[in-house]
Amino acid sequence: MRLELYIARRVLRDLLSLQRGQVLAKYAHGRGGRALRFVSIVCSRSSKAPDTTGGRPSSEGIMKQFSEHEHWELHWCSFSRSRRVLAKKVTIVKLTEIRDVTYGADSSNFARQASKLEDEPWTCFSVQTDSRSFDFAAGSSRDAMKWVEVLLFLTGRVPRGVGRFLWKSAAMRMKKHSTTARRCLRQA
Numbered sequence: 001m002r003l004e005l006y007i008a009r010r011v012l013r014d015l016l017s018l019q020r021g022q023v024l025a026k027y028a029h030g031r032g033g034r035a036l037r038f039v040s041i042v043c044s045r046s047s048k049a050p051d052t053t054g055g056r057p058s059s060e061g062i063m064k065q066f067s068e069h070e071h072w073e074l075h076w077c078s079f080s081r082s083r084r085v086l087a088k089k090v091t092i093v094k095l096t097e098i099r100d101v102t103y104g105a106d107s108s109n110f111a112r113q114a115s116k117l118e119d120e121p122w123t124c125f126s127v128q129t130d131s132r133s134f135d136f137a138a139g140s141s142r143d144a145m146k147w148v149e150v151l152l153f154l155t156g157r158v159p160r161g162v163g164r165f166l167w168k169s170a171a172m173r174m175k176k177h178s179t180t181a182r183r184c185l186r187q188a
Contacts, residue, residue, distance in 0.1 A: 014146045025137040039076040100128045101151040107133045122169040
């Protein structure tokens with residue numbers, strides 16, 4: 001029970017920060033390319049405070065409040081070099097349309113753009129719908145893990161836990177560094 005409450009509070013804390021939004025790099029399909037986007041998670045209806053037990057939020061109340069994923073949406077819009085949000089065209093993906101969220105540069109779009117990838121693979125994540133995937137890169141591996149964990153939670157999937165993400169991040173870093181070391185040895 002304590003573990004559930006801890007996880008619920010951590011996810012809630014991360015959700016509140018992602019509702020404020022972050023600037024992420026979005027990798028486009030087709031021609032490819034990387035562009036900055038202001039991305040946030042939006043609830044299309046106002047929510048009430050979670051149920052409390054003895055003055056403290058209960059894990060059931062927190063989970064119930066945020067598990068109604070039909071009201072949640074992922075929004076993004078252009079972001080200019082002058083650090084202004086250009087809300088002329090906002091792209092919206094309802095969380096009910098999301099089939100999976102994966103950590104790392106594992107999507108077919110990332111694979112096609114591997115030679116042009118400007119971000120480290122451990123800062124990347126993909127949001128998959130029935131029709132396509134949307135590929136993003138965060139500023140840090142912690143931010144990418146936060147996006148994946150919150151989106152998994154809001155879509156009704158069990159978050160895989162930060163521990164698994166940390167192991168995957170370490171494996172991606174080791175793979176990159178071993179490839180770099182092999183290249184250096186060949187040149188020597």
